[in-house]
Amino acid sequence: MTIQKSNKAHWSKGRLKGQNRLRLVVLGFSLCFAVISARLVELSLVRGFMDGQKGRVTQQARLPRPDIVDRNGMLLATDLKVQSMFANPRKIIDVDEAVELITAVLPRLDSAKLRKKLSNKKRAFVWIKREISPTLKSELYDLGIPGVGFRKETLRVYPNGKLAAHVLGYVDVDSRGIAGIEKYLDDQGAIYTASLANPIKNTTFSAYLSIDGRVQHAMADELAKAVEYFKAKAAAGVVMNANTGEIVAMVSLPDYNPNDPLSAQNAKSINRLTTGVYELGSVIKPVTFAMALDSGAMTMDSTFDARQPLAVGKARIHDFHAQKRVLTVPEVFTYSSNIGTARMALAVGIEEHKAFLRKAGFFSKLRAELPEAARPIIPKRWGKLTTVTAAFGHGFAIQPLQGISVTAALVNGGKLIPPTFLKRGREASLGLATQFIKPETSKDIRYLFRLNAVKGTARKADKLAAGYRIGGKTGTAEKVIKGRYIEDKRLNSFVGAFPMEDPKYVILVMLDEPQPLKETFGYATSGWNAVPTAGKVIARIAPLLGVMPQLSQAEKVSAEKKKKQVN
Amino acid sequence: MLKFVNSLLVLSLLVAAFIVYSLEYSIKQDERLIAKAKRDARETRETIKLLDAEWSMLTRPDRLQRLAKQYLKLEPVRADQFVKPEALASVLPPRPAPDPTAIKGDPIAKMLEGLNQ
Structure with a gap:
């Protein structure tokens, strides 16, 4: 209304006809420009400050691969x-x-x-x-x-x-x-x-990674020396943190150079610890001990008759270090009696034994971060004989890494922790852990491990790594080739932990077909090759891992003597 | 009046155009500088990575072990060489007793003299 009025007023003053129309156009344009400027200010100043650098990400190229x-x-x-x-x-x-x-x-x-x-x-x-x-x-x-x-x-x-x-x-x-x-x-x-x-x-x-490069090198170096000295076909070793499941070192020889991927294609250079499955033999015995102690089927004071070979169906189970007498539980451990261990498993029961091994994870594929993981080989029918042989580590094949992670659970207070190759904190590990056996059972196993290093088959390792209170179990397994056990082809192993009163690290050393030597008096059992190798490895890595040695009086004297000889 | 306003507008247009042009010019210069700095930074970062890799290659454990064996008389630490701090006193050689005859006169006065100098 007002415009019309003013228009009339202009008309009356006799101005130019187009002037008012022009003003309208000017008004329209100014409005447009005002809107545009307002939008500009909003986009460039207000939004620009608020969003920061958000808009730029999409332009970036592919992210670099992490070191x-x-x-x-x-x-x-x-x-x-x-x-x-x-x-x-x-x-x-x-x-x-x-x-x-x-x-x-x-x-x-x-x-x-x-x-x-x-x-x-x-x-x-x-x-x-x-x-x-x-x-x-x-x-x-x-x-x-x-x-x-x-x-x-x-x-x-x-x-x-x-x-x-x-x-x-x-x-x-x-x-x-x-x-x-x-x-x-x-x-x-x-x-x-x-x-x-x-x-x-x-x-x-x-x-x-959870790997410690120095420990890794020490392990690889000692294993390489052992392969050369004992003329073994291959060797493998793992060091694992007993309380977090972190793999501190993992070596499998022969290895390859990742800078030259073609060298990895060789079938000999597979990772024996996860890609291969093996019948680990006697190093599995502690699992049977733990089961029998944990279920209450035996105590540390029980005895087992090892006078006669154990007959199961047509098969007869013999002892390698046959004592031909009634053995106590610690004796069954230190003499590594197959008969005694088999009787333990039978005392617990076949189904219970199977359930315990399943709880240990031996029946399923263990897969940490490494994609190369083999499935265990488990007999389809599980009868009395299967339980008897499985009690001392035969008749089923697992990844050695599974063996060591269960061993860690046996000595660390009973907590089964999935192994990892990535750095992990103690709290995170406890969150993943499951209580596998009772802490008291773990204490008994620790005692047996230490006893075996002081008096049993692992003495050589204790001598070589004096002061680090090691303990462990040896294994000499005859290899299965085309479904038959071959007597002079052995897979020797040592599984241990240190320091035994509160194990920080567990270690596994495996030698594939070590040969008997003049220096080992013609013997090629684990105590003569895998055990001393493990001893040397522990003596080298324990200081790197911050384990304080405590020498007994006798060990101090022998160290003193050695010093004098050197001087 | 209108002429004055128009000429003012033209003048301001010229001034604005000049300012915009010079701004754009200096911004281009800055952009070139930024691009160069970014390129330099990237190249430097790549060089750092290269040197890191080289350092890592030169300090890899097997090489250090070989060199240590060749040039040093050091050996791996033995268990009997570790001593706890509490037990240090029994391992360290005894501290020699101060010998009063070694310094003639008043030893404290001498020390003070030394301070004054």
Whole structure:
């Protein structure tokens, strides 16, 4: 109404006809501009401050693969940027000259193949050589060959070479994990990998393994010496934190170099601790002891008749160190009596025995972070004879890693903790633990372990690692080849823990087919090779792991003597 | 009046255009600098990674063991070489008793003199 009124007023004053229309247009435009400016201010100032850097993430390239470091931060795997050389054959003018120049710098390149590649004018892209060092790249670049270019690529490098190769695994040429932790980071562990990423800075934090590089090396070094000395086919060893389930060292020889994935293809270099399953033999006996003690079927004062071989159906169970008398429980342990252990299992009952082994996890595939995990081999029909042989570790094959994690539960107060290859705190481990046996049973097992090191088959280890209060059980298992036990092909092992009064670490050492030597008086049982090897390993790693030695008076005297001999 | 306003507008337009141009120019310069700094940072980071890897390769345990064997007379620590702090007194050699004849005159006065100098 007001506009019409004013319009009338203007009309009356006789102004130009279009002036009011012009004003309307100006008003309209100003309104438009006001809206635009307001929107601009809102977008650039208000939102810009509120959202921060949110909008940028989508533009980022693929996140880098995390570095892998050991528990102390020692670098085990990292990404390096390298150059790869490619060519566009259509743009190459003189193939012969190009081939000559390139092979002069890269003499290992096959010149005939290269000529064929570069002569193929149908293709516009061929790789000439991938992953070359910066110095070589600048040399090749200076040749100035037309049609040749470089592309930056990521190369996964394992600066420690063979160290912890079986844990780390390796990647393919496109940086995809093929084995070990590397594969875990891509597959099941993808959530863990993502938690390491920092997308704003386009970086990732390192993945911390539970492995201690120094302990790993000490184990590998001693095992390599043992393989050479005892002319064994292979060896393997694990050190595990008894209270957290962290694998501190895991060695399997022969190993491979992850920088050269082809060397991992050799069937001999499989990881014997998780990829292979074995009849572990006598080192499983403590599980039977724990079961019998825990169920109340026997006490530490019980006795077992080992005068005669035990007849089960057609089979007869003999003792290796036959005593031919009634043995007490500690004697059954230190003499490693098959008869006594079998009687223990029978005293508990066949179904109960089976249930206990299932509770220990022996019937299912143990899978920590490593994707290479084998399924145990369990007899389909479980009868009396199966229980008798399973009592001393025969007739069923498991991953050695399963054996050691159950042993940890036997000595750490009865808590079965799933093993891990990633760094884990004590609280987190307790959350995952299940009470496997009673703490009192664990105490008895600790006593038996220590007794076996002081008086039994593990004496040599106790001598070599004097002061670290070790304890353990030996195992000499005849190997099964084509369904038959072969007498002179043995898998020798030692499973132990230290310090025995409150075990911090459990250790497993395995030697595959060690040979009898003159120095071992023709013996090739575990006490002569696996045990001293374990002793040497413990003497080396205990100081690294912060276990304080306590020497008894006798051990102090013998150390004093040795010192004088050296001087 | 209108002429004055118009010329003022034109002038302000010119000034604004100049300011915008110079701002854009300096921003481009800054962007170049930022890009260069980012590139440098990335290259430096890559170099750091390379050196880290090299350091790790040079300090890998088997190499150190070989070198230590070759050049040092050190051995792995034996169990009898560990001593608890409480037991240190029995292991350390006894402290030599102070010999009053070694310093003639008043030893404390001498120390004070030493301080004054």
